[in-house]
Amino acid sequence: MCAMRPEPGHEQGASSPGWKAVLTPEEIRRALSRIAHEILERTHGGEGIVLLGIPTRGVPLARRLAERIGEFEGTPAPYGSLDVTMHRDDLRLRPARALQRTEVPSGGVDGKTVVLVDDVLFSGRTIRAALDALNDLGRPRAVQLAVLVDRGHRELPIRADYVGKNLPTAYREVVRVLLDETDGEESVLLGERDQ
Protein backbone atom coordinates (compact mmCIF):
# COMPACT_ATOMS: atom_id res chain seq x y z
CA MET A 1 0.00 0.00 0.00
CA CYS A 2 2.43 2.67 -1.04
CA ALA A 3 0.95 6.09 -0.69
CA MET A 4 1.37 7.03 -4.30
CA ARG A 5 -0.18 3.97 -5.88
CA PRO A 6 -3.10 5.03 -8.05
CA GLU A 7 -6.14 3.37 -6.50
CA PRO A 8 -8.44 3.68 -9.50
CA GLY A 9 -7.16 2.23 -12.70
CA HIS A 10 -6.39 -1.33 -11.66
CA GLU A 11 -8.75 -2.45 -14.36
CA GLN A 12 -6.15 -1.47 -16.95
CA GLY A 13 -4.51 -4.68 -18.06
CA ALA A 14 -0.90 -5.49 -18.72
CA SER A 15 -1.49 -4.90 -22.39
CA SER A 16 -2.45 -1.23 -21.97
CA PRO A 17 -0.05 1.09 -23.77
CA GLY A 18 2.58 2.98 -21.83
CA TRP A 19 3.09 0.26 -19.23
CA LYS A 20 6.29 -1.70 -19.26
CA ALA A 21 6.38 -5.13 -17.64
CA VAL A 22 9.32 -5.31 -15.21
CA LEU A 23 8.53 -8.71 -13.68
CA THR A 24 6.90 -11.65 -15.46
CA PRO A 25 4.84 -14.30 -13.62
CA GLU A 26 7.85 -16.64 -13.59
CA GLU A 27 10.10 -13.93 -12.18
CA ILE A 28 7.56 -13.17 -9.44
CA ARG A 29 7.45 -16.88 -8.58
CA ARG A 30 11.25 -17.16 -8.46
CA ALA A 31 11.59 -13.98 -6.39
CA LEU A 32 9.10 -15.28 -3.83
CA SER A 33 10.88 -18.65 -3.66
CA ARG A 34 14.17 -16.87 -3.04
CA ILE A 35 12.64 -14.65 -0.35
CA ALA A 36 11.15 -17.74 1.33
CA HIS A 37 14.63 -19.34 1.40
CA GLU A 38 16.18 -16.14 2.72
CA ILE A 39 13.59 -15.92 5.49
CA LEU A 40 14.37 -19.51 6.49
CA GLU A 41 18.09 -18.77 6.44
CA ARG A 42 17.85 -15.58 8.47
CA THR A 43 15.43 -17.01 11.04
CA HIS A 44 17.22 -20.37 11.45
CA GLY A 45 14.59 -22.52 9.83
CA GLY A 46 11.66 -20.20 10.38
CA GLU A 47 11.43 -20.79 14.10
CA GLY A 48 8.68 -18.66 15.69
CA ILE A 49 7.92 -16.63 12.59
CA VAL A 50 4.57 -15.05 11.72
CA LEU A 51 3.99 -13.58 8.25
CA LEU A 52 1.65 -10.57 8.23
CA GLY A 53 0.57 -9.18 4.87
CA ILE A 54 -0.46 -5.56 4.50
CA PRO A 55 -3.73 -5.26 2.51
CA THR A 56 -4.49 -5.37 -0.29
CA ARG A 57 -1.70 -7.15 -2.16
CA GLY A 58 0.58 -7.92 0.74
CA VAL A 59 -1.96 -10.47 1.99
CA PRO A 60 -1.77 -12.92 -0.94
CA LEU A 61 2.00 -12.45 -1.01
CA ALA A 62 2.21 -13.40 2.69
CA ARG A 63 0.09 -16.48 2.00
CA ARG A 64 2.31 -17.52 -0.91
CA LEU A 65 5.47 -17.08 1.17
CA ALA A 66 3.93 -19.13 4.00
CA GLU A 67 3.09 -21.90 1.50
CA ARG A 68 6.63 -21.88 0.05
CA ILE A 69 8.10 -22.10 3.54
CA GLY A 70 5.77 -25.05 4.18
CA GLU A 71 6.99 -26.75 1.00
CA PHE A 72 10.66 -26.21 1.85
CA GLU A 73 10.58 -27.06 5.56
CA GLY A 74 7.53 -29.28 5.94
CA THR A 75 5.84 -27.08 8.51
CA PRO A 76 3.81 -24.18 7.08
CA ALA A 77 4.43 -20.77 8.63
CA PRO A 78 1.48 -19.03 10.30
CA TYR A 79 0.30 -16.04 8.29
CA GLY A 80 -2.30 -13.29 8.57
CA SER A 81 -3.09 -9.73 7.58
CA LEU A 82 -2.51 -6.37 9.23
CA ASP A 83 -4.62 -3.38 8.25
CA VAL A 84 -2.81 -0.09 8.84
CA THR A 85 -5.55 2.36 7.78
CA MET A 86 -6.26 3.67 11.28
CA HIS A 87 -2.56 4.35 11.85
CA ARG A 88 -1.76 6.17 8.59
CA ASP A 89 -0.36 9.68 8.67
CA ASP A 90 -2.23 10.81 5.56
CA LEU A 91 -5.77 10.06 6.78
CA ARG A 92 -6.77 13.72 6.83
CA LEU A 93 -5.61 14.21 3.24
CA ARG A 94 -8.26 11.98 1.72
CA PRO A 95 -11.87 11.00 2.51
CA ALA A 96 -12.25 8.30 5.16
CA ARG A 97 -11.32 4.93 3.75
CA ALA A 98 -12.94 1.57 4.29
CA LEU A 99 -11.04 -0.62 6.70
CA GLN A 100 -9.43 -3.85 5.57
CA ARG A 101 -9.19 -7.07 7.47
CA THR A 102 -6.74 -7.61 10.33
CA GLU A 103 -6.28 -11.28 11.11
CA VAL A 104 -3.59 -12.44 13.46
CA PRO A 105 -2.82 -16.19 13.65
CA SER A 106 -4.08 -17.78 16.86
CA GLY A 107 -0.60 -17.84 18.41
CA GLY A 108 -0.51 -14.02 18.49
CA VAL A 109 2.64 -11.99 17.90
CA ASP A 110 4.15 -11.85 21.39
CA GLY A 111 7.72 -13.15 21.35
CA LYS A 112 7.49 -14.05 17.64
CA THR A 113 9.56 -12.89 14.70
CA VAL A 114 7.03 -11.00 12.60
CA VAL A 115 7.75 -10.63 8.90
CA LEU A 116 5.69 -7.81 7.40
CA VAL A 117 4.91 -8.42 3.73
CA ASP A 118 3.94 -5.74 1.21
CA ASP A 119 3.97 -5.44 -2.56
CA VAL A 120 5.83 -2.14 -3.13
CA LEU A 121 8.14 -0.27 -0.77
CA PHE A 122 8.09 3.43 -1.62
CA SER A 123 7.99 6.26 0.95
CA GLY A 124 8.09 3.86 3.91
CA ARG A 125 5.05 5.53 5.48
CA THR A 126 2.88 2.44 5.22
CA ILE A 127 5.53 0.42 7.05
CA ARG A 128 5.75 3.11 9.72
CA ALA A 129 1.97 2.77 10.18
CA ALA A 130 2.29 -1.02 10.22
CA LEU A 131 4.89 -0.86 12.99
CA ASP A 132 2.50 1.24 15.07
CA ALA A 133 -0.41 -1.09 14.35
CA LEU A 134 1.74 -4.07 15.30
CA ASN A 135 2.69 -2.37 18.54
CA ASP A 136 -0.98 -2.38 19.57
CA LEU A 137 -1.28 -6.11 18.91
CA GLY A 138 1.56 -7.20 21.14
CA ARG A 139 5.32 -7.27 21.48
CA PRO A 140 7.12 -9.28 18.79
CA ARG A 141 10.69 -10.41 19.46
CA ALA A 142 11.76 -8.91 16.14
CA VAL A 143 10.12 -7.36 13.10
CA GLN A 144 11.38 -7.85 9.55
CA LEU A 145 10.13 -6.58 6.22
CA ALA A 146 9.71 -8.43 2.92
CA VAL A 147 8.63 -6.60 -0.26
CA LEU A 148 8.21 -7.73 -3.83
CA VAL A 149 9.50 -4.45 -5.27
CA ASP A 150 11.64 -1.74 -3.69
CA ARG A 151 11.28 1.34 -5.86
CA GLY A 152 13.28 3.78 -3.71
CA HIS A 153 12.33 7.36 -2.71
CA ARG A 154 12.19 6.66 1.02
CA GLU A 155 10.85 9.45 3.22
CA LEU A 156 11.56 7.65 6.49
CA PRO A 157 14.54 5.65 7.80
CA ILE A 158 13.07 2.28 6.83
CA ARG A 159 14.71 -0.54 4.89
CA ALA A 160 13.52 -3.96 3.71
CA ASP A 161 15.16 -7.18 4.89
CA TYR A 162 14.02 -9.18 1.85
CA VAL A 163 13.51 -7.63 -1.58
CA GLY A 164 12.13 -9.36 -4.68
CA LYS A 165 13.45 -6.75 -7.07
CA ASN A 166 15.21 -3.44 -6.61
CA LEU A 167 13.64 -1.17 -9.19
CA PRO A 168 15.19 2.25 -9.73
CA THR A 169 12.35 4.62 -10.64
CA ALA A 170 11.72 8.28 -11.22
CA TYR A 171 9.45 9.90 -8.64
CA ARG A 172 6.76 10.60 -11.22
CA GLU A 173 6.63 6.96 -12.33
CA VAL A 174 4.05 4.50 -11.01
CA VAL A 175 4.66 0.87 -10.09
CA ARG A 176 1.68 -1.47 -10.29
CA VAL A 177 1.69 -4.98 -8.93
CA LEU A 178 -0.96 -7.29 -10.35
CA LEU A 179 -1.62 -10.63 -8.67
CA ASP A 180 -3.89 -13.50 -9.66
CA GLU A 181 -5.74 -13.39 -6.32
CA THR A 182 -6.64 -9.69 -6.53
CA ASP A 183 -6.40 -8.75 -10.22
CA GLY A 184 -6.79 -11.99 -12.16
CA GLU A 185 -3.40 -11.56 -13.79
CA GLU A 186 0.19 -11.65 -12.69
CA SER A 187 2.83 -9.01 -13.40
CA VAL A 188 4.66 -5.94 -12.17
CA LEU A 189 4.30 -2.88 -14.40
CA LEU A 190 6.09 0.43 -14.60
CA GLY A 191 4.46 3.46 -16.16
CA GLU A 192 4.08 7.22 -16.05
CA ARG A 193 1.55 8.85 -13.77
CA ASP A 194 -1.74 10.13 -15.26
CA GLN A 195 -2.05 7.61 -18.03
Added chain:
Amino acid sequence: MKRHLISAADLSRDDAVLILDTAAELASVAGRPIRKLPTLRGLTVVNLFYEDSTRTRTSFEAAAKRLSADVINFSAKGSSVAKGESLKDTALTLEAMGADAVVIRHGASGAAHRLAGWVTGSVLNAGDGTHEHPTQALLDAFTIRQRLGGSGGTPDQRGGALDGVRVTIVGDVLHSRVARSNVLLLSTLGAEVTVVAPPTLMPFAVDTWPCKASYDLDSELRKSDVVMMLRVQQERMSAAYFPSVREYRRRYGLDSGRMALLPEHAIVMHPGPMNRGVEIAAEVADSPRSTIVAQVSNGVIVRMAVLYLLLGGAGEAAA
Protein backbone atom coordinates in the same frame (compact mmCIF):
# COMPACT_ATOMS: atom_id res chain seq x y z
CA MET B 1 -20.89 10.02 3.48
CA LYS B 2 -22.24 13.43 4.40
CA ARG B 3 -20.60 15.60 7.00
CA HIS B 4 -23.38 15.17 9.56
CA LEU B 5 -25.50 12.27 10.73
CA ILE B 6 -28.89 13.80 11.44
CA SER B 7 -31.29 11.24 10.06
CA ALA B 8 -31.13 7.60 9.06
CA ALA B 9 -32.59 8.80 5.75
CA ASP B 10 -29.28 10.60 5.02
CA LEU B 11 -27.62 7.22 4.57
CA SER B 12 -27.61 5.44 1.24
CA ARG B 13 -27.51 1.66 1.20
CA ASP B 14 -23.78 1.79 0.40
CA ASP B 15 -23.12 4.23 3.25
CA ALA B 16 -24.98 2.01 5.70
CA VAL B 17 -23.17 -1.15 4.58
CA LEU B 18 -19.83 0.70 4.81
CA ILE B 19 -20.62 1.68 8.41
CA LEU B 20 -21.56 -1.92 9.30
CA ASP B 21 -18.39 -3.30 7.66
CA THR B 22 -16.20 -0.73 9.40
CA ALA B 23 -17.85 -1.61 12.71
CA ALA B 24 -17.26 -5.31 12.08
CA GLU B 25 -13.55 -4.59 11.58
CA LEU B 26 -13.43 -2.39 14.69
CA ALA B 27 -15.02 -5.15 16.75
CA SER B 28 -11.67 -6.96 16.71
CA VAL B 29 -10.06 -3.99 18.48
CA ALA B 30 -12.22 -4.69 21.54
CA GLY B 31 -10.47 -8.04 21.98
CA ARG B 32 -6.93 -6.68 21.85
CA PRO B 33 -4.62 -5.91 24.73
CA ILE B 34 -4.60 -2.23 23.72
CA ARG B 35 -8.14 -1.18 22.93
CA LYS B 36 -7.27 2.16 21.48
CA LEU B 37 -6.54 3.52 18.02
CA PRO B 38 -4.71 6.78 17.32
CA THR B 39 -6.97 7.78 14.46
CA LEU B 40 -8.77 10.83 15.90
CA ARG B 41 -5.88 12.10 18.01
CA GLY B 42 -6.08 15.83 18.48
CA LEU B 43 -9.78 16.10 17.60
CA THR B 44 -12.40 17.18 20.11
CA VAL B 45 -15.82 15.57 20.41
CA VAL B 46 -18.43 17.35 22.52
CA ASN B 47 -21.28 15.38 24.04
CA LEU B 48 -24.13 17.89 24.31
CA PHE B 49 -26.93 16.21 26.24
CA TYR B 50 -30.10 18.10 27.06
CA GLU B 51 -31.92 14.91 28.06
CA ASP B 52 -30.96 12.20 30.49
CA SER B 53 -29.10 9.30 28.98
CA THR B 54 -26.81 6.63 30.32
CA ARG B 55 -26.00 4.26 27.54
CA THR B 56 -25.94 6.62 24.58
CA ARG B 57 -23.72 9.20 26.25
CA THR B 58 -21.29 6.71 27.74
CA SER B 59 -21.30 4.77 24.48
CA PHE B 60 -20.35 7.86 22.45
CA GLU B 61 -17.78 8.78 25.07
CA ALA B 62 -16.19 5.33 25.01
CA ALA B 63 -16.23 5.30 21.19
CA ALA B 64 -14.52 8.69 20.91
CA LYS B 65 -11.94 7.81 23.57
CA ARG B 66 -11.06 4.52 21.90
CA LEU B 67 -10.25 6.53 18.79
CA SER B 68 -8.06 8.87 20.92
CA ALA B 69 -10.31 11.93 20.53
CA ASP B 70 -10.69 14.34 23.43
CA VAL B 71 -14.19 14.25 24.88
CA ILE B 72 -15.99 17.10 26.57
CA ASN B 73 -19.23 16.15 28.30
CA PHE B 74 -21.81 18.84 28.54
CA SER B 75 -25.11 18.14 30.17
CA ALA B 76 -27.84 20.71 30.48
CA LYS B 77 -28.16 20.17 34.21
CA GLY B 78 -25.66 22.25 36.12
CA SER B 79 -24.62 24.29 33.06
CA SER B 80 -25.49 27.73 31.84
CA VAL B 81 -28.50 26.17 30.08
CA ALA B 82 -30.05 26.07 33.54
CA LYS B 83 -29.49 29.83 33.59
CA GLY B 84 -31.45 30.23 30.37
CA GLU B 85 -28.82 30.05 27.61
CA SER B 86 -30.28 29.21 24.21
CA LEU B 87 -29.18 26.29 22.05
CA LYS B 88 -27.65 28.69 19.55
CA ASP B 89 -25.54 30.48 22.14
CA THR B 90 -24.41 27.17 23.59
CA ALA B 91 -23.50 26.03 20.09
CA LEU B 92 -21.45 29.16 19.45
CA THR B 93 -19.65 28.64 22.75
CA LEU B 94 -18.75 25.09 21.75
CA GLU B 95 -17.69 26.34 18.35
CA ALA B 96 -15.35 28.82 19.97
CA MET B 97 -13.83 25.97 21.98
CA GLY B 98 -12.99 24.20 18.73
CA ALA B 99 -15.33 21.22 18.70
CA ASP B 100 -14.70 19.00 15.68
CA ALA B 101 -17.89 17.05 16.31
CA VAL B 102 -20.95 17.66 18.44
CA VAL B 103 -23.05 14.75 19.62
CA ILE B 104 -26.41 16.19 20.54
CA ARG B 105 -29.41 14.82 22.35
CA HIS B 106 -32.26 17.26 22.71
CA GLY B 107 -35.92 17.10 23.64
CA ALA B 108 -37.01 19.08 20.57
CA SER B 109 -37.37 17.35 17.22
CA GLY B 110 -35.09 19.02 14.69
CA ALA B 111 -32.60 20.36 17.23
CA ALA B 112 -29.71 18.48 15.58
CA HIS B 113 -30.68 19.86 12.18
CA ARG B 114 -30.72 23.43 13.52
CA LEU B 115 -27.38 22.90 15.24
CA ALA B 116 -25.81 21.71 11.99
CA GLY B 117 -26.49 25.15 10.53
CA TRP B 118 -24.65 26.91 13.34
CA VAL B 119 -21.42 24.96 13.82
CA THR B 120 -18.61 24.10 11.42
CA GLY B 121 -17.91 20.65 12.89
CA SER B 122 -19.86 17.48 12.28
CA VAL B 123 -23.16 17.04 14.07
CA LEU B 124 -24.24 13.59 15.21
CA ASN B 125 -27.84 13.21 16.26
CA ALA B 126 -28.06 11.15 19.43
CA GLY B 127 -31.83 11.55 19.65
CA ASP B 128 -33.94 14.63 18.97
CA GLY B 129 -37.39 14.59 20.57
CA THR B 130 -39.68 12.12 18.84
CA HIS B 131 -37.83 12.48 15.53
CA GLU B 132 -34.74 10.29 15.04
CA HIS B 133 -31.89 8.38 16.67
CA PRO B 134 -29.79 7.15 13.74
CA THR B 135 -26.90 5.54 15.61
CA GLN B 136 -29.37 3.35 17.52
CA ALA B 137 -30.77 2.15 14.19
CA LEU B 138 -27.24 1.44 12.95
CA LEU B 139 -26.34 -0.62 16.00
CA ASP B 140 -29.64 -2.49 15.69
CA ALA B 141 -28.91 -3.25 12.02
CA PHE B 142 -25.40 -4.36 12.99
CA THR B 143 -26.78 -6.65 15.69
CA ILE B 144 -29.32 -8.17 13.28
CA ARG B 145 -26.62 -8.82 10.67
CA GLN B 146 -24.33 -10.30 13.30
CA ARG B 147 -27.00 -12.68 14.64
CA LEU B 148 -28.88 -13.63 11.50
CA GLY B 149 -26.19 -13.21 8.84
CA GLY B 150 -26.45 -10.67 6.08
CA SER B 151 -27.65 -10.99 2.51
CA GLY B 152 -25.38 -10.86 -0.51
CA GLY B 153 -22.14 -10.39 1.41
CA THR B 154 -19.01 -12.48 1.69
CA PRO B 155 -19.05 -15.47 4.11
CA ASP B 156 -17.72 -13.21 6.86
CA GLN B 157 -20.71 -10.90 6.24
CA ARG B 158 -18.66 -8.10 4.67
CA GLY B 159 -20.79 -6.12 2.28
CA GLY B 160 -23.96 -7.85 3.45
CA ALA B 161 -27.29 -6.04 3.76
CA LEU B 162 -30.56 -7.22 5.31
CA ASP B 163 -32.61 -8.13 2.23
CA GLY B 164 -35.74 -10.06 3.09
CA VAL B 165 -35.26 -10.01 6.87
CA ARG B 166 -38.68 -9.55 8.48
CA VAL B 167 -38.53 -7.05 11.34
CA THR B 168 -41.49 -6.25 13.59
CA ILE B 169 -41.26 -3.10 15.70
CA VAL B 170 -43.76 -3.12 18.56
CA GLY B 171 -45.04 -0.50 20.96
CA ASP B 172 -45.06 3.26 21.23
CA VAL B 173 -44.24 3.99 17.58
CA LEU B 174 -45.79 7.46 17.82
CA HIS B 175 -43.22 8.83 20.29
CA SER B 176 -40.32 6.63 19.29
CA ARG B 177 -37.33 8.12 17.50
CA VAL B 178 -35.80 4.65 17.60
CA ALA B 179 -38.71 3.26 15.56
CA ARG B 180 -38.55 6.05 12.98
CA SER B 181 -34.81 5.70 12.42
CA ASN B 182 -35.04 1.92 12.31
CA VAL B 183 -37.87 1.92 9.76
CA LEU B 184 -35.85 4.23 7.49
CA LEU B 185 -32.53 2.44 7.86
CA LEU B 186 -33.73 -1.16 7.83
CA SER B 187 -35.88 -0.56 4.74
CA THR B 188 -32.86 1.08 3.04
CA LEU B 189 -30.96 -2.14 3.79
CA GLY B 190 -33.75 -4.21 2.23
CA ALA B 191 -35.53 -5.51 5.33
CA GLU B 192 -39.33 -5.87 5.40
CA VAL B 193 -40.43 -3.80 8.36
CA THR B 194 -43.82 -3.94 10.10
CA VAL B 195 -44.77 -1.61 12.93
CA VAL B 196 -47.30 -2.83 15.49
CA ALA B 197 -48.91 -0.43 17.94
CA PRO B 198 -52.21 0.31 19.62
CA PRO B 199 -54.25 2.62 17.35
CA THR B 200 -53.63 5.55 19.70
CA LEU B 201 -49.85 5.11 19.46
CA MET B 202 -49.70 4.66 15.67
CA PRO B 203 -48.41 7.78 13.84
CA PHE B 204 -51.00 9.46 11.56
CA ALA B 205 -48.89 9.31 8.42
CA VAL B 206 -47.62 5.78 8.90
CA ASP B 207 -48.89 4.91 5.40
CA THR B 208 -46.19 7.20 3.98
CA TRP B 209 -43.44 5.29 5.85
CA PRO B 210 -41.53 2.56 4.00
CA CYS B 211 -43.15 -0.15 6.15
CA LYS B 212 -46.39 -1.98 6.86
CA ALA B 213 -48.56 -1.29 9.89
CA SER B 214 -50.64 -3.64 12.00
CA TYR B 215 -52.58 -3.66 15.28
CA ASP B 216 -52.34 -7.42 15.82
CA LEU B 217 -49.12 -8.52 17.47
CA ASP B 218 -49.73 -12.29 17.61
CA SER B 219 -50.22 -12.75 13.87
CA GLU B 220 -47.10 -10.68 13.07
CA LEU B 221 -44.89 -12.57 15.54
CA ARG B 222 -45.37 -15.84 13.65
CA LYS B 223 -43.71 -14.36 10.56
CA SER B 224 -40.91 -12.33 12.17
CA ASP B 225 -37.15 -12.89 12.13
CA VAL B 226 -36.63 -9.98 14.50
CA VAL B 227 -38.98 -8.46 17.04
CA MET B 228 -37.99 -5.11 18.45
CA MET B 229 -39.83 -4.01 21.57
CA LEU B 230 -40.04 -0.26 22.23
CA ARG B 231 -40.13 1.34 25.63
CA VAL B 232 -43.41 2.80 26.81
CA GLN B 233 -42.30 6.41 27.14
CA GLN B 234 -44.26 7.71 30.11
CA GLU B 235 -42.31 10.98 30.02
CA ARG B 236 -43.51 11.90 26.52
CA MET B 237 -47.14 10.94 27.10
CA SER B 238 -49.24 13.90 28.03
CA ALA B 239 -52.55 12.11 27.47
CA ALA B 240 -53.92 8.66 28.25
CA TYR B 241 -52.99 6.57 25.22
CA PHE B 242 -54.12 3.28 26.72
CA PRO B 243 -56.47 2.46 29.61
CA SER B 244 -53.97 0.73 31.88
CA VAL B 245 -50.47 -0.74 31.90
CA ARG B 246 -52.08 -4.13 32.51
CA GLU B 247 -54.14 -3.89 29.33
CA TYR B 248 -51.14 -2.74 27.31
CA ARG B 249 -49.12 -5.63 28.61
CA ARG B 250 -51.84 -8.13 27.72
CA ARG B 251 -52.17 -6.93 24.14
CA TYR B 252 -48.69 -5.66 23.23
CA GLY B 253 -46.28 -6.97 25.88
CA LEU B 254 -43.83 -9.74 25.00
CA ASP B 255 -44.01 -12.56 27.52
CA SER B 256 -42.70 -16.12 27.21
CA GLY B 257 -46.03 -17.34 25.79
CA ARG B 258 -45.82 -14.82 22.95
CA MET B 259 -42.11 -15.50 22.43
CA ALA B 260 -43.04 -19.14 21.73
CA LEU B 261 -44.96 -17.94 18.64
CA LEU B 262 -41.73 -16.70 17.07
CA PRO B 263 -39.86 -18.89 14.57
CA GLU B 264 -36.92 -20.88 16.00
CA HIS B 265 -34.18 -18.50 14.80
CA ALA B 266 -35.89 -15.22 15.66
CA ILE B 267 -34.26 -12.72 18.00
CA VAL B 268 -35.74 -10.24 20.50
CA MET B 269 -34.34 -6.71 20.65
CA HIS B 270 -34.94 -3.73 22.91
CA PRO B 271 -33.18 -0.35 22.66
CA GLY B 272 -33.28 0.11 26.46
CA PRO B 273 -33.92 1.21 29.06
CA MET B 274 -36.49 -1.53 29.61
CA ASN B 275 -39.65 -1.42 31.64
CA ARG B 276 -39.54 -5.03 32.77
CA GLY B 277 -43.03 -6.34 33.18
CA VAL B 278 -44.56 -3.71 30.88
CA GLU B 279 -43.48 -4.10 27.24
CA ILE B 280 -41.15 -7.03 27.92
CA ALA B 281 -41.31 -9.76 30.54
CA ALA B 282 -38.20 -10.36 32.64
CA GLU B 283 -37.83 -13.97 31.47
CA VAL B 284 -37.89 -12.79 27.83
CA ALA B 285 -35.33 -10.04 28.45
CA ASP B 286 -32.97 -12.56 30.05
CA SER B 287 -33.49 -15.35 27.50
CA PRO B 288 -30.73 -16.39 25.07
CA ARG B 289 -32.86 -14.99 22.24
CA SER B 290 -32.59 -11.51 23.63
CA THR B 291 -29.79 -9.37 22.12
CA ILE B 292 -30.15 -6.53 24.61
CA VAL B 293 -26.65 -6.83 26.09
CA ALA B 294 -25.07 -7.35 22.65
CA GLN B 295 -26.83 -4.18 21.46
CA VAL B 296 -25.03 -2.18 24.13
CA SER B 297 -21.55 -3.50 23.31
CA ASN B 298 -22.25 -3.16 19.57
CA GLY B 299 -23.26 0.45 20.27
CA VAL B 300 -19.68 1.40 21.07
CA ILE B 301 -18.16 -0.13 17.93
CA VAL B 302 -20.88 1.22 15.62
CA ARG B 303 -20.36 4.72 17.06
CA MET B 304 -16.60 4.31 16.59
CA ALA B 305 -17.28 3.47 12.94
CA VAL B 306 -19.51 6.55 12.51
CA LEU B 307 -17.00 8.87 14.20
CA TYR B 308 -14.17 7.46 12.09
CA LEU B 309 -16.06 7.81 8.82
CA LEU B 310 -17.27 11.35 9.61
CA LEU B 311 -14.05 12.70 11.15
CA GLY B 312 -11.25 10.36 10.12
CA GLY B 313 -10.74 11.55 6.56
CA ALA B 314 -10.66 14.85 4.80
CA GLY B 315 -14.02 16.61 4.48
CA GLU B 316 -16.02 16.31 1.28
CA ALA B 317 -14.82 19.75 0.16
CA ALA B 318 -11.14 18.81 0.36
CA ALA B 319 -11.61 15.47 -1.39
